[in-house]
Amino acid sequence: MTASKPTSTILAISGSIRADSHNTQLLRAAQKFNTGQEIEIYEGLRDIPPYDQDLDTPELRPAVVNELRRRVMEADGLLIATPEFNYSIPGVLKNALDWLSTDWTRTEGLPLNRKPTAILGAAPTNFGTVRAQIALRQVFVWTDNDVVVKPEVHVFRSHERFDAEGNLTDETTIELLQLLLTNLQSKIDSAA
Template sequence: MSEFKILAISGSLRADSHNTALLRAARKHQPGGLDIEIYDGLREIPPYDQDLDNPQDRPAAVADLRRRIAAADGLLIATPEFNYSVPGTLKNAIDWVSTDWTKQEGLPLHRKPIAILGAAPTNFGTVRAQLALRQVFVWTDSDVVVKPEVQVFRSHERFDEQGNLTDETTINLVRGLLGALKTKVAAATATASAAR
């Protein structure tokens, strides 16, 4: 059986981000059948500009992200929380890939299976960011995994100095989340095949 392609995006730009480390852990501890690629171009995405949001004028980094999302079978997004919500860089990238003003390209996020998780050094960080992100994906009509929720509290206690996830409870939650994402992707793939 071929592997499903999952594009993983961290909402943090920090070099030592626990959210990015969480995506590396997801790649390492995945239940099998998933090819997880971690996207590293978020820093290159410029501020959203509707005047440039068309196939001819989009910045190259934006066009690349749209292609990657369209080609992926599913998305895995790790988000920290800024000011009770989604980091601006992540929301900005989503804004760029949520449109099709020309009605010619299709919507990369439409019905796309998506799993959300997050890590924070506090006892409650990432919770509101994940809720805000879920609300955004209601508008894009994406197929978001509901359970399990993966909110890694006091994340500095769950990773070692090399950035490896060491907490078995969290590892099992990540595996469960990826299993649920895989189920959604398999269902979406079967539906698409049947429609051909």
């Protein structure tokens, strides 16, 4: 009898803190339509204070930041859904990434370094989150995340792809989401 392969754990982060965010709904759809992973949605983005290098040590960091860093380090991969604000990623998401990108004491390790990561996003516009995802990919060049390149999941006109209860109903988007998760799993498997 062969032992079954352990389930990968994915920490999912929505760059939107809005209650009815299509990006958060997209992450809930990832939980529903996952391809074998355990996907947990991080809900503490609103509580993370502005990045302050004077406090960026294990002893001085706010507890919520140390908790996020721990969860990222323990996760096998990241799934980040970002809206687009002013042709870029929201400040709350960039702020969290700033807290995750450092190890000034050289004792903890870099939470994002080589972390398998998939990006997606939803927006009500015709262009989706194309520019935000490009900006996020630029951040991940510096942090050296292992980012899934294809498929690019830009859920444009997102208000037409979810029902009144926030369920993803668009079959094409579901297929792209599942392919993205499959490709993220391949990166996780390669890193093991």
